[in-house]
Amino acid sequence: MKAIIYCRVSTNKETQESSLNRQEEELIQLAKQYQFEVEAIIKEKASGYDFEREGILEVLDRIKDKQVQALLIQDETRLGRGNAKIALLHCIMKEGTKLYCISHNGELQLSESDSMVLKIVSMVEEYQRKLHNVKIKRGMKRAVQQGYKPEENLKNLGSASGREKIEVPIEEIIRLRKNGLTFAEIAATFRGFGHNISKATVHRRYQEYLASQEE
Known part of the structure; x- marks a missing residue:
């Protein structure tokens, strides 16, 4: 199993x-004990309350890219403190990565309170995903009910992704806006039909249109 070693001090x-240095030495021994293949050793000096750490961000990138299957730390506080620790534990564990630590001489055993918080975070994330999908479907349904015909009004449907794909006709944004859709719903509608456009882009295009009408 491939692993990454992460060491941190605050000052x-x-x-x-x-x-x-002691963390590194002990974690190398832990890796040997479990016969892990160490891909990288990352050490940094930063506050555990700070989420924007180059070292931990590199760890997350390697985990996300499936370069490693295990993360070795001295204890969970080396990941972070307070909310930062919970957020990082969630990011790591949802990728299926195993956490091993010196303090437990093996796989990390979460406290009852941390386990409960992580379960709540996972539930909230899942419901946010479901809510997002419902909003997309709702926006698409409302748009079609208001006469929106994607096969006639959107170009490049089904073509490869690229710059042209987000060039949504301003007249469609205007028409959907007049039909009562919010900017978020308009963006969700276009995304549902394969167009990578954000709420901010829809709003910006609409504001540009209004400004052009005042000239």
Whole structure:
């Protein structure tokens, strides 16, 4: 199994430097104990409350790209503190990555409170995904009921993705807007028909149209 080692201390003090080296040494031994193939060792000095850390972001990238199947840490606080820790645990565990730590001399055992919070986060994320899909379907349904015909009004339907695919006719945005759809619903409708367009883009195009009418 391929693994990545992550070590972190919060300051640049000399005593912290020795802690960083000790973490690395102990985690290398843990990797040998479980016969892991260590792909990388990432060490950094940063606050555990800070989510924007180059080291941990590289860890997440490697996990997302399926380069490793296990992450080795001294304990869960090395990932982060407070909400940052919970967010990182969620990101790592939902990818199916195993967490091993020195403090447990093996696979990480979450506390009852952390397990409960992570379950809640997973449930919320799943319902957000379902709600997003429902909003897309609702927007598409409303648009079609108002006379929207994607096969006639949208170009490049089914073609390869690219710059042209987001060139949605402004007249369609105007018409759907007049029919009572919100910018989010209009964007969701276009995305449902394969056009990669955001709510912000729809709003910007509409504002550009209004500005042109005032000239």
